[in-house]
Amino acid sequence: MGHAACYFTAGELATRGMQHLPDELVSNRHLIYSSPATLAFNSPGAEGFGVKRAGLAIPGSVMLLVAPGCCGRNTSLVSNMPAYKDRFFYLNMAETDIVTGRHLKKIPQAVEEVVDCLAQRPSLVMICITCVDALLGTDMERVCRRAEERVGLPVRPCYMYALTREGRRPPMVHVRQSLYSLLEPRKKRPTSVNVLGFFAPLVEGCELYGYLRGMGVKAIREVSTCKDFDEFQRMAEANFNLVLHPEARFAAADLQERLGIPSIELTRLYQLDRIRTQYQALGQVLGQTFDDASDYAAAQDAVDAFARHMPQAAFSVGECLNADAFELALALVRYGFVVREVFGTVQAENFVFLRRLAELSPHTRVYSNMEPTMVYYDASDCPVDVCLGKDAGWYHPEAACLAWNEDVQPYGYAGVRLLFEALLRLTSAAASGEGRAQA
Amino acid sequence: MRGLRKYLTPFAPDQSGAVSVLYELGGIVVVCDAGGCTGNICGFDEPRWHRTRSAVFSAGLRDMDAIMGRDDKLVAELADAAHKITANFAAVVGTPVPSVIGTDYHALRRMAERKCDLPVITIDTTGMELYDVGASKAYVELFDRFATEKLPVRDGRVLYLGANPLDLSRIPPQEMSLSFDEVVHASEAERVMVVAPSGLAAAKLLQRRFGTPYDVGYPLLGAGDPCEAAHDGQTLLDEVPWAGKRVLVVHQQVAANAIRDAIRSRGAERVVCATWFMQAPELTQEGDVRLREEDDFEELVYQGDFDVLVGDPTLWRIVSDFDGMTVDLPQFPVSGELVCQAGVVT
Numbered sequence: 001m002g003h004a005a006c007y008f009t010a011g012e013l014a015t016r017g018m019q020h021l022p023d024e025l026v027s028n029r030h031l032i033y034s035s036p037a038t039l040a041f042n043s044p045g046a047e048g049f050g051v052k053r054a055g056l057a058i059p060g061s062v063m064l065l066v067a068p069g070c071c072g073r074n075t076s077l078v079s080n081m082p083a084y085k086d087r088f089f090y091l092n093m094a095e096t097d098i099v100t101g102r103h104l105k106k107i108p109q110a111v112e113e114v115v116d117c118l119a120q121r122p123s124l125v126m127i128c129i130t131c132v133d134a135l136l137g138t139d140m141e142r143v144c145r146r147a148e149e150r151v152g153l154p155v156r157p158c159y160m161y162a163l164t165r166e167g168r169r170p171p172m173v174h175v176r177q178s179l180y181s182l183l184e185p186r187k188k189r190p191t192s193v194n195v196l197g198f199f200a201p202l203v204e205g206c207e208l209y210g211y212l213r214g215m216g217v218k219a220i221r222e223v224s225t226c227k228d229f230d231e232f233q234r235m236a237e238a239n240f241n242l243v244l245h246p247e248a249r250f251a252a253a254d255l256q257e258r259l260g261i262p263s264i265e266l267t268r269l270y271q272l273d274r275i276r277t278q279y280q281a282l283g284q285v286l287g288q289t290f291d292d293a294s295d296y297a298a299a300q301d302a303v304d305a306f307a308r309h310m311p312q313a314a315f316s317v318g319e320c321l322n323a324d325a326f327e328l329a330l331a332l333v334r335y336g337f338v339v340r341e342v343f344g345t346v347q348a349e350n351f352v353f354l355r356r357l358a359e360l361s362p363h364t365r366v367y368s369n370m371e372p373t374m375v376y377y378d379a380s381d382c383p384v385d386v387c388l389g390k391d392a393g394w395y396h397p398e399a400a401c402l403a404w405n406e407d408v409q410p411y412g413y414a415g416v417r418l419l420f421e422a423l424l425r426l427t428s429a430a431a432s433g434e435g436r437a438q439a
Numbered sequence: 440m441r442g443l444r445k446y447l448t449p450f451a452p453d454q455s456g457a458v459s460v461l462y463e464l465g466g467i468v469v470v471c472d473a474g475g476c477t478g479n480i481c482g483f484d485e486p487r488w489h490r491t492r493s494a495v496f497s498a499g500l501r502d503m504d505a506i507m508g509r510d511d512k513l514v515a516e517l518a519d520a521a522h523k524i525t526a527n528f529a530a531v532v533g534t535p536v537p538s539v540i541g542t543d544y545h546a547l548r549r550m551a552e553r554k555c556d557l558p559v560i561t562i563d564t565t566g567m568e569l570y571d572v573g574a575s576k577a578y579v580e581l582f583d584r585f586a587t588e589k590l591p592v593r594d595g596r597v598l599y600l601g602a603n604p605l606d607l608s609r610i611p612p613q614e615m616s617l618s619f620d621e622v623v624h625a626s627e628a629e630r631v632m633v634v635a636p637s638g639l640a641a642a643k644l645l646q647r648r649f650g651t652p653y654d655v656g657y658p659l660l661g662a663g664d665p666c667e668a669a670h671d672g673q674t675l676l677d678e679v680p681w682a683g684k685r686v687l688v689v690h691q692q693v694a695a696n697a698i699r700d701a702i703r704s705r706g707a708e709r710v711v712c713a714t715w716f717m718q719a720p721e722l723t724q725e726g727d728v729r730l731r732e733e734d735d736f737e738e739l740v741y742q743g744d745f746d747v748l749v750g751d752p753t754l755w756r757i758v759s760d761f762d763g764m765t766v767d768l769p770q771f772p773v774s775g776e777l778v779c780q781a782g783v784v785t
Contacts, residue, residue: 003525027499028499028501029516030499030516030519031469031496031497031499031516031519031520032474032477032496032497032498033494033495034478034480034481034488034495034496034497035481035488036482036488036489039478039481041474041478042475042478042481042482042497068452068565068567069450069452069569070452070455070479070566070567071449071475071476071479071535072448072449073448073449073450073451073452073455073479073483073484074478074479074482074483074775075448075449076753076774076775079448088448089445090443090444090448091440091442091443092442092443092444092449092567093442093567094442094567095538095565095567098538103442106440106442109440110443113440113443113445114443117445130475130535131472131473131475131505131535131539132536132539134502135502135505135506135536135539135540136539160475161473162473162475163473163500163502163505164501164502165473165474165501166501167501167502370499372519372520372523372524373523373524375492375493375494375524
């Protein structure tokens with residue numbers, strides 16, 4: 001019986017191909033190890049934006065979680081944040097509810113009681129239901145319509161169905177559809193654009209905003225920056241949607257079908273040449289040319305500055321961060337750094353990055369955070385200088401760690417620049433003997 | 440409305456209580472869920488999780504696993520993990536999903552034992568009961584299964600039951616922690632000390648099986664009460680002028696009773712104990728209250744004529760018009776706060 005964490009090298013995986021991944025890297029073929037490194041998988045709402053926070057993206061909205069008590073247990077992590085104070089309410093289900101379905105009849109009254117107890121009338125009530133109702137086949141749309149009639153407010157369902165997370169429409173896809181389904185038809189404005197995908201804005205100074213403004217766009221709307229429900233409704237005016245996260249793809253398709261707003265999907269990348277190529281492609285679609293020379297150069301300068309500070313820095317790259325772990329690892333290797341290991345989930349979308357990584361760094365180890373033998377992971381077996389991602393930092397408590405998991409989203413050249421500036425600050429602090437560097 | 444929470448987040452559920460008991464026993468603990476329950480249990484209700492690695496897993500159920508009742512898949516994955524990980528036993532802990540699909544835990548246990556070469560226990564928690572129900576089930580299941588041999592009693596050996604982070608609202612002191620060896624050798628205990636109602640059923644089982652006597656008490660009080668850390672050595676009991684006061688104490692029943700005794704000895708006129716959790720009849724005094732809904736607490740406070748409330752600070756929002764003194768005594772299964780953040784607010 002071996003007591004070591006299981007891994008495969010990038011070279012081995014590339015040779016096997018996506019169709020023949022080992023069972024250890026396929027999450028539905030083994031038990032899911034629970035560690036702080038897997039919290040984002042096991043409990044997406046505990047950190048960052050899960051269904052609960054995402055469901056409250058509309059300004060002035062409140063949520064009623066209708067579920068067994070266990071489903072709402074960790075919500076106080078969110079409800080203690082100032083932005084979510086007095087916005088979460090609960091209707092706890094008992095076993096009798098499951099047998100009789102009586103909880104469904106109580107929902108309209110519960111919504112009314114919630115609305116009545118609030119000092120200010122909410123803009124929207126989200127009803128969040130969980131695995132139990134997924135199995136019961138609850139028609140929550142119908143229940144929401146009844147609640148709407150009772151309180152005279154929009155009431156929408158959102159589905160925190162962990163059971164369907166690897167299905168075609170997982171919860172984070174559905175919650176986006178539910179939110180944007182609130183948009184009512186409006187007259188189009190050619191100078192309005194929506195940015196879909198995230199529940200927090202892009203980093204300040206992101207060049208994408210400048211490029212859009214440079215082509216005459218006056219209103220760039222994101223759900224996270226709408227001040228109130230009326231401003232949110234103005235997202236229906238958009239000439240087109242920019243989709244920056246694949247989980248918003250279905251919502252964008254809905255908007256195209258229902259409101260006639262077309263969409264363009266972009267990917268978050270950390271390879272500068274790929275970012276440039278993507279902007280060129282966007283420009284072609286829009287009939288524009290973006291002058292990205294200074295943004296590209298600023299990002300390249302940041303990469304170079306870090307490379308001068310730590311040439312041949314050895315990285316551990318996790319997946320609990322604002323990046324695709326394999327694309328980021330590939331970018332680091334292409335910039336001349338060493339990536340000793342990646343904690344990641346191999347999927348069809350990122351296998352292309354893994355294959356390229358295998359060409360440049362075939363010995364890079366690939367671990368799955370979720371695989372049972374990760375209980376035996378030993379950091380001394382794979383020493384690194386810097387960890388990227390909260391999970392990687394958990395495995396390497398002695399190494400400098402940049403969590404890179406803020407709500408505000410890094411994107412484009414600005415994302416690359418800010419990443420390497422942060423790495424430089426982090427490792428400079430570590431070098432000056434300030435103890436374990438974390439950011 | 441029954442079940443509606445406008446101020447409080449849901450309390451720690453039974454599955455968290457079960458895992459809390461099993462966490463440090465060296466077993467493979469499989470939470471039979473889709474992932475979210477495990478995240479809640481470990482990421483919120485298990486304060487040892489960030490500092491101590493333990494073999495806790497999610498079954499990672501998917502919709503078709505539940506719909507098709509694929510227990511064989513779960514058993515195969517458990518057997519695979521048991522092959523790779525050294526463990527004393529395996530435990531399967533229930534959640535709402537197996538509750539809804541009517542999982543046969545007895546059959547699941549037998550199937551798993553045939554495949555795993557490990558003793559397997561199952562805890563039929565549902566996610567709809569409270570933590571102490573799950574903790575009680577886990578204690579009973581453990582001792583029923585593993586404490587089978589009658590051994591010579593060792594002088595001075597005390598077995599603590601109910602001493603888990605959820606019941607104590609703190610990491611248990613080393614001497615109160617439970618090990619797998621202590622479970623197996625439970626009959627060596629001279630006596631059992633029950634520090635929370637969750638330990639009562641298992642204590643009675645050991646009494647029946649081995650004749651081991653049990654006491655109910657809360658030894659942490661007095662040895663440094665729960666507010667010690669926040670009060671620079673001054674205890675909560677010493678800070679408040681209790682004489683003549685009418686006091687409501689809200690906590691788990693054994694701790695609340697111990698606080699009541701201490702407050703009474705300091706001259707309080709009347710002390711009522713209330714709990715959101717198990718209320719054992721043999722530990723209940725006249726006037727004590729079992730709380731279920733926020734409205735119950737509101738009514739108790741406003742109609743109870745109290746001068747002082749002692750309890751988790753998240754409760755005070757429900758009774759914002761109460762004009763007496765409130766004494767913060769965090770209760771982990773209520774707010775997720777450990778006792779080190781305690782303080783007095785007037």
